[in-house]
Amino acid sequence: MVLPMVETKRIYINGVWGDSSSGQVASVVNPATEDVVATVPAGTVEDARAALDAAEAAFDAWSSLTPLDRAKYLFKAADEMEAVKGDLARTITLEQGKPLYEARLEVEGSIENLRYYAEFARRIQGDVLPSDFPNRSVMILRLPLGVVAAITPWNFPSAMVTRKVAPALITGNTVVVKPSSYTPLSAIKIVEAFERAKLPRGVLNLVTGSGSSVGRELTSNNKTQLVTMTGSTEVGKQIMRDASGHVARLILELGGKAPFIVWRDADIAWAVKNALWARFWNAGQTCICAERIYVHREVAERFVSSFVEAARKLRIGDPMGDVDMGPQVSKSELEARERFVEEALARGAKLLTGGRRPPSLTRGYYYEPTVFADVDQKAPLVQEEVFGPIVPILEVESFDEAVEKANDSKYGLASYIFTRDLNIALKAANTLRFGETYINQVGPELLQGIHIGFKQSGLGGENSVYGLYNYTQLKTVYVDYSDKPNTPYLFPYTKQG
Structure with missing residues (x-):
């Protein structure tokens, strides 16, 4: 050896x-x-x-x-x-x-x-x-x-x-x-x-x-x-x-807990492609990663099925090779991801894919892309920063509900919304309490844009x-460049008329 x-x-x-x-x-x-x-x-x-x-x-x-x-x-x-x-x-x-x-x-x-x-x-x-x-x-x-x-x-x-x-x-x-x-x-x-x-x-x-x-x-x-x-x-x-x-x-x-909103008029194929990358690039270990997805109820079934199918196709393995995802950075970080999954399952969340270390990879800190449904807004999976390849998908019925749930977080770094409606997009830009909002696109941030967060x-x-x-x-x-400096309020004071 x-x-x-x-x-x-x-x-x-x-x-x-x-x-x-x-x-x-x-x-x-x-x-x-x-x-x-x-x-x-x-x-x-x-x-x-x-x-x-x-x-x-x-x-x-x-x-x-x-x-x-x-x-x-x-x-x-x-x-x-x-x-x-x-x-x-x-x-x-x-x-x-x-x-x-x-x-x-x-x-x-x-x-x-x-x-x-x-x-x-x-x-x-x-x-x-x-x-x-x-x-x-x-x-x-x-x-x-x-x-x-x-x-x-x-x-x-x-x-x-x-x-x-x-x-x-x-x-x-x-x-x-x-x-x-x-x-x-x-x-x-x-x-x-x-x-x-x-x-x-x-x-x-x-x-x-x-x-x-x-x-x-x-x-x-x-x-x-x-x-x-x-x-x-x-x-x-x-x-x-x-x-x-x-x-x-x-x-x-x-920290960050970026919401990814998919509105009912969104290009679903484009939204899926972007959401997949926004959650799983760098194996989910990114501060602006899409940590929770909110999908309008009218398009939820289409989005979820396509997203789960795409997540299953991601290639995991030796990062020096031709793969989409590598490992978590350490054993302790991997174990932290596993605790999130265990807790979500204990609370009744529905596991749609993943939720385990890849059976074929016996060495390394790998974890499969993991997707949950039926997760409560107040669950740790929705409220705490996961920082790994695990994402909950929640359904919403109105724009106000989407924004309210997106803003229901102690974090405020990045946010995403996918919609063809300019009014919805601009409302989101002004009401999402996050330092960055990406509309119909993903990051990362550009050099000429300020990378900044709200709240914690x-x-x-x-x-x-x-x-x-x-x-x-x-x-x-303060500079005085006059030939004859004159400051009227200096000592000694004189009586004013």
């Missing part, structure tokens, strides 16, 4: 690759085979502090560069990633389990993040306003914040790194990245690309390790001026508590110029 080769990786602090201060390592597991494919340092609080120190020390020189000069490093890093994009895609699939086709698309998006934000070098805009007094001006400046802690998730281990690093760097901040413990290898390769691009030492640092040690030090340390994190709502709440001690800025993209789906937002400005600090400057 040939054992898989295990790579050894390092953390990156102040331009130097090294081991954890503890000397301990953590394993990276391929979810398709359950084999250990790499080890990374189990970073410590001391490592996190060293990275923050390096970022703080590099800040003055980096923020003093013009945005055009900073952009050169982003463009060069993008070129370096382009040169190894095949290897990076394979790394994503190896550590995260998504099909190689999806990984390739993610890499393309990761590179585009760098180029998109580099192009803002001449468009980081402030304002100049007239004063209330003659020969004076009011200037609004946009300045960098300082040190940014970027905590990235496992479901898009490459794209989420560049989505956070690119806007932080172009606006003059320095960064410490903490990738997910499940998927650190992609982030390491991105930092390697920046190193080849000759990014100055200390501007970008990376520490692998647990959220309870490295993550909490990054979020609670007063050197961190902004925390940008993509992850669960519960972790987001913990970060809010940790960061409140020094009132750090926050950008939090948290997060704070702030990313992408677009609106997301870029979350990485800046506004400052007002």
Whole structure:
């Protein structure tokens, strides 16, 4: 038997690759085979502090560069990633389990993040306003914040790194990245690309390790001026508590429970095709996935039968091969999906397909596409984020009922509606309490659109110029340029007539 080769990786602090201060390592597991494919340092609080120190020390020189000069490093890093994009895609699939086709698309998006934000070098805009007094001006400046802690998730281990690093760097901040413990290898390769691009030492640092040690030090340390994190709502709440001690800025993209509404006039074949992808891409492990489907009663039978048939035809298997779905990212995530199914069955839900690990796949964290009917609106399957290939389908009789049930959630990230009726579409756009609404199409979100959530789906937002400005600090400057300054209300006061 040939054992898989295990790579050894390092953390990156102040331009130097090294081991954890503890000397301990953590394993990276391929979810398709359950084999250990790499080890990374189990970073410590001391490592996190060293990275923050390096970022703080590099800040003055980096923020003093013009945005055009900073952009050169982003463009060069993008070129370096382009040169190894095949290897990076394979790394994503190896550590995260998504099909190689999806990984390739993610890499393309990761590179585009760098180029998109580099192009803002001449468009980081402030304002100049007239004063209330003659020969004076009011200037609004946009300045960098300082040190940014970027905590990235496992479901898009490459794209989420560049989505956070690119806007932080172009606006003059320095960064410490903490990738997910499940998927650190992609982030390491991105930092390697920046190193080849000759990014100055200390501007970008990376520490692998647990959220309870490295993550909490990054979020609670007063050197961190902004925390940008993509992850669960519960972790987001913990970060809010940790960061409140020094009132750090926050950008939090948290949980989602996207409703997918199929109205009675929808093109059913098109709606099925889109709903299938919106639920099962990345094996359901996406924050904007269609987590619950609401179908008008008049077309429910047609939609459900077509959707279930299509779900059964999805190809599951080795994500390096020609498949539609790979595994869940870990054993614990797989077991969490199984608990949702067990609970749904115990509550009387009707299983239409799936609900088990594929019998033919004896290794790996695979789970079949699973569809339920006869699920109550208040059931955990409808209310809690599943984050896997399991979806309930519920029937509705009116538009108001569809919107009411869609909005009946603590989350508010993405939503979908399929209809030919413009009035219905526009009403949905204005009444669905979600940061994104997709009408007759699916995502993912585009760079020029703000990716933002309502309610417990997060704070702030990313992408677009609106997301870029979350990485800046506004400052007002008042200027008197008169030859003979005169401010009538200064001391000593004089009697007024």
